[in-house]
Amino acid sequence: MSDDSRYEAVCSRDARFDGEFFFGVATTGIYCRPSCPATTPRRKNVRFFPTSAAAQGAGFRACRRCRPDAVPGSADWNARADAVGRAMRMIGDGVVDREGVSGLASRLGYSARQVQRQLTAELGAGPVALARAQRAHTARILLQTTPLRASEIAFAAGFSSVRQFNDTLREIYAATPTELRAARPEKSSLSGSAGAPGGVLGTNGGTNGAPAGVPLRLAYRGPYDTTQVFDYLARRALTGLEEMVGAPGARTYRRTLRLPHACAVVEVDERPGDGWLECRLRLTELRDLTTAIQRIRRLFDLDADPYAVAERLGSDAALAPLVAARPGLRSPGTADPHELALRAVLGQQVSVAAGRVLGDRLVAAYGKPLERPDGGLTRLFPRAEDLAGASLAELGMPESRRATLRTLATALADGTVRLDAGADRDRTEKELLGLRGIGPWTSGYIRMRALSDPDVLLESDVAVRAGARGAGAQPEDSEGWRPWRSYAMHHLWNAPRAGCPGV
Structure with missing residues (x-):
């Protein structure tokens, strides 16, 4: 985009570009998201920035009306495989803080x-500036959703001192921690500008009397097919690790999470708000908040750009009817890359139901029990280290597949295969293919979900071929679908008479 086209987006308050760029107003010293409802400034007074950190570094303060720090992330960071894209994914996962x-x-x-x-x-x-902007956003969430003291929040958000915490909030928000806490929106006022995506919610009660935790609004852009995502997760939910409660259309997805410092329980509601999903996080260690948010966002593919996906895939005559029928379809990622990779091996060449049975057995036999069960959630997924030398006889799988599972677990445990947020995707896929028992389908599936690659097409997948035949598409001639082939594959999986794979 040119600066002139960015200014046109600002004039039209186009929410499609929230998170793609930010603009600062020289006369006020404030920076905003493109959809800010405030009066549009004159072109000569506007400066554009690729990130909120860049705007902050130029001396601009965050707008209190549109909350530009709480927008969806740019879809570019998942689409790009270069050093900058990888760095942005790792910064979002909290690598700089840790x-x-x-x-x-x-x-x-x-x-x-x-x-x-x-x-x-x-x-x-x-x-450092990018991580600092992220820490400030985390601090604002904690100030406005928890009763914790400011000193506790400072260290939970990743600041090295209370003074640094205070100085950063004053610089970015032009407010002290006390003033930010006093300015939290009331539940009754969460509409219109106050309910901008990414804001905070009032405290809600937890399941079975459990503490409510940190309530969040997870922002996304464009349409969002919640039914597709929640159906996808429900079919694969493992007993004790995940559960889907409630009736279709009003379901809540719940699961345990293993995070860098401790474990957590997350709940995400199916019924969307005006550009967000409601989420509640119960953390054992508050320092994990930033990482937990990013991993949930990857699981639900909340940083996707459905407009760009629909524009590219909708131009294909065979895919156009599928795209029109499922606006906002997503390509779910994972909250735990190691877990996803191991589950991919469990589901090789079996149905969804069979893969789920094997996953249930694995969690029951090797998953770490929670100190305190939370509803139907009782365990964490086993660590790769715990499976590397295990017999796995409880699974009832052929020895060849058990050997593959152990081989992969060993590679993950010793770092031979890296699946962190900034892993080099081509290198990782090559390393996976070098492991005995892992072929193109498994490595591609891991690349798509564990590494959030939006451009994967499993051409040999039976369900993909069935969906393609029904739609009249040719996966072999799919170059025109790039860089969104993962979304094309989900459309083919959801096509009539297709069906999804077994993991």
Whole structure:
């Protein structure tokens, strides 16, 4: 986009571009999202930024009306496989907070100076500034949704000192922590501008009397096919690890999460708000909040750009009717890449139901019990380390597939195969294919879901071929579907007489 076309998006308050860019107003010193409902500023007073961190670095404060820090992420970061895209995915996962810039650079295979230079040149902000903006957003959420003291929130959000916490909030929001807490929206006022995607909710009660935890609004852009995503997750929910409660249309997906510092329980409601899904997080360790949010967003594919997907796939004559019939269809990722990879091996060449039975057995035999069960949630998925040397006899699988599961678990445990947010996708797929018992279908499925790659097509998949035949499409001639072939595959899976794969 040119700056002129960005300004046109601002003039029309086009929410499609929320998160894709930000604009600052020189006369007020405030930066906003493109859909901000405030009076449109004059073109000469507007500056554009690729990230909120860049706007903050230029001296602009976040708009209190449109909350530009709480928009969906750019779909570019999942679509891109270069160093900048990988860095952005890792920063979102909290790598800089946990390991510093040196840790981020090491994972990317570059020097810290190179990473700083590349991010600053393209995004207008380095890794520290990008992580700082994310910490500030986390702090605002905690201030406005929990009764924790400001000092506790400072360290939970990733700040190294209370002074740094106070200075950052004053710089970004032009408000003290006390003022931000006092400005939290009441539940009754969450409509119109106050209910902008990504805002916070009032406290809701937990399941079976459990604590409510941190209530969130997980923002997304464009239409969102909640039925497709919740059906997809419901068919694969493993006993003790996941559950789907409620009637279709008003379901709540619940699951346990293993996070860097501790475990957590997450709940996401099917019924959408005006551009968001309601979520509740019960964290054992608040320092995991940022990472938990990003992993849930990947699971539900909330940073997708359905407009770009529909434009590209809708131009294909065979796919156009499928795209029109399922607006907002998503390509679900995962909240735990290691878990997804191991479950992919369990589901090789079997039906959804059979793969689920094997998953239930694995969780029951090797999953770590929760200290306190939460409704139907009783266990965490077993770690790769716990499966690497296990017999797996409880699963009732052929020894060849049990050996494949152990081989993969060993590779994940010792780092031979990396599935973190910033992993090099081509390299990871090559490493997976080098493991005995893992072929193109399994490696591609892991790449699509564990690494959130939007451009995967499993051409050998039986259900894909059935959907393609029914639609009159040719997967072999799918170059025109790039870079959104994963979404094309979900459309083919959801086509009449197709059916989804077994994992």
